[in-house]
Amino acid sequence: MAETFTPSGRPLWAEIDLDALAYNLRFLKARTGKAQIAAVVKANAYGHGAVGISRFLLEEGVDALAVVSTEEALQLRRAGITAPILVMGPTPPQDAPHLVELEVIPTIASYEGALALAEAAAQRGKVQPVHLKVDTGLNRFGLPPNEAVALAQAIRQMASLRLEGLFTHFASAEEGDKDYTIDQFRHFMNVCLQIPWVNLRHVANTATIIDMPELCLEMARPGLGLYGYLPPGMAASLDLRPVLSLKARLMRIIDVPAGQTVSYGRTWQAQRPSRVGLVPCGYADGLPRALSNRGWMLVRGQRAPIVGRICMDMTLIDITHIPHAQVGDEVVIIGRQGEEEVSAEHIAFLCDTIVYEVLSGIGPRVPRVFIKGGQVKAIETFAPAFQQYATTLIPRGRS
Numbered sequence: 001m002a003e004t005f006t007p008s009g010r011p012l013w014a015e016i017d018l019d020a021l022a023y024n025l026r027f028l029k030a031r032t033g034k035a036q037i038a039a040v041v042k043a044n045a046y047g048h049g050a051v052g053i054s055r056f057l058l059e060e061g062v063d064a065l066a067v068v069s070t071e072e073a074l075q076l077r078r079a080g081i082t083a084p085i086l087v088m089g090p091t092p093p094q095d096a097p098h099l100v101e102l103e104v105i106p107t108i109a110s111y112e113g114a115l116a117l118a119e120a121a122a123q124r125g126k127v128q129p130v131h132l133k134v135d136t137g138l139n140r141f142g143l144p145p146n147e148a149v150a151l152a153q154a155i156r157q158m159a160s161l162r163l164e165g166l167f168t169h170f171a172s173a174e175e176g177d178k179d180y181t182i183d184q185f186r187h188f189m190n191v192c193l194q195i196p197w198v199n200l201r202h203v204a205n206t207a208t209i210i211d212m213p214e215l216c217l218e219m220a221r222p223g224l225g226l227y228g229y230l231p232p233g234m235a236a237s238l239d240l241r242p243v244l245s246l247k248a249r250l251m252r253i254i255d256v257p258a259g260q261t262v263s264y265g266r267t268w269q270a271q272r273p274s275r276v277g278l279v280p281c282g283y284a285d286g287l288p289r290a291l292s293n294r295g296w297m298l299v300r301g302q303r304a305p306i307v308g309r310i311c312m313d314m315t316l317i318d319i320t321h322i323p324h325a326q327v328g329d330e331v332v333i334i335g336r337q338g339e340e341e342v343s344a345e346h347i348a349f350l351c352d353t354i355v356y357e358v359l360s361g362i363g364p365r366v367p368r369v370f371i372k373g374g375q376v377k378a379i380e381t382f383a384p385a386f387q388q389y390a391t392t393l394i395p396r397g398r399s
């Protein structure tokens with residue numbers, strides 16, 4: 001069934017620039033020095049497509065992958081990825097057998113969790129590697145320092161668990177004032193001193209790698225920086241390269257007489273006879289509805305303002321001033337076209353949010369097209385049959 005199904009097609013896709021990803025990895029690695037890299041690919045690799053991103057980063061030499069949930073680890077294992085996967089999030093004790101079977105590295109943050117894993121591993125005759133999460137001030141998840149030491153000692157007595165790593169996560173590493181981060185680091189190092197039999201320690205997210213590379217210890221956990229952005233508030237001048245572009249093709253051009261309104265709620269009224277383009281991308285695809293009547297897209301190298309409310313599946317743009325625009329033209333929703341750029345950061349700014357939310361919000365309906373050296377290397381879609389169609393979307397000369 002799936003093989004014969006030819007999607008009629010919705011011309012919307014995300015282009016993932018693997019050369020930019022490789023560049024960002026090298027840029028970060030120049031700072032992390034000898035530390036291992038656990039590339040953070042949670043949330044579908046921040047919206048970039050977890051499997052394609054993971055495969056490529058492993059080819060490029062990252063040491064491990066880091067996700068949040070058991071399901072995310074399962075997705076990578078099902079895709080045939082055999083590399084070490086750190087599951088950083090809290091997982092319920094009933095996930096323990098699955099985590100053991102997936103041969104991933106779960107995070108321990110409670111005695112109960114440790115026991116469940118020890119039991120599941122013992123039943124399968126395995127020794128399960130784990131990392132212990134210390135909460136040094138994010139106050140979200142992990143063990144407070146004194147309990148962490150006690151649990152590490154308890155795990156040492158469990159034959160089916162091997163405590164391989166210790167980690168913590170910073171609350172505000174991106175802020176100019178580093179006092180709190182340094183405090184957190186001190187608490188963490190104090191815990192480590194009391195658990196000297198574990199020698200894999202990690203604390204560094206992107207902000208730490210950039211601002212305090214000396215804290216990278218034996219492993220770093222970059223996420224956002226790999227995808228070409230810095231956490232909000234950090235000087236954006238650093239030379240990272242955005243990896244993702246979100247693109248579509250104009251599906252329809254509508255002549256709107258002066259005085260008419262477009263889209264739900266009639267929030268935009270044509271002040272002159274207007275030409276409005278229909279773009280097959282809506283809030284269900286990750287285009288924040290807050291951009292209604294605020295953001296813009298790029299058509300033929302020019303800005304085309306978003307007019308009226310963004311719908312679930314579609315958005316309208318004013319192209320009256322771009323008279324040569326035609327159905328089928330490429331529309332850039334995030335990325336560059338000619339001299340113009342719509343950055344995910346600017347979208348975040350307009351929506352009063354952070355670039356993490358914009359990127360990770362790009363929805364599952366959007367095919368991810370991985371491009372390397374101008375060639376399509378892989379396509380990730382939620383329906384395999386869609387791959388063939390997605391290939392036809394890429395501009396000639398790139399496919």
Ligand SMILES: *Cc1c(COP(=O)(O)O)cnc(C)c1O
Binds near residue numbers: 223231
């Ligand atoms: C998401 C996450 C990271 C990566 O953070 P970035 O700011 O994207 O680099 C690192 N560690 C943990 C525990 C995380 O949850």
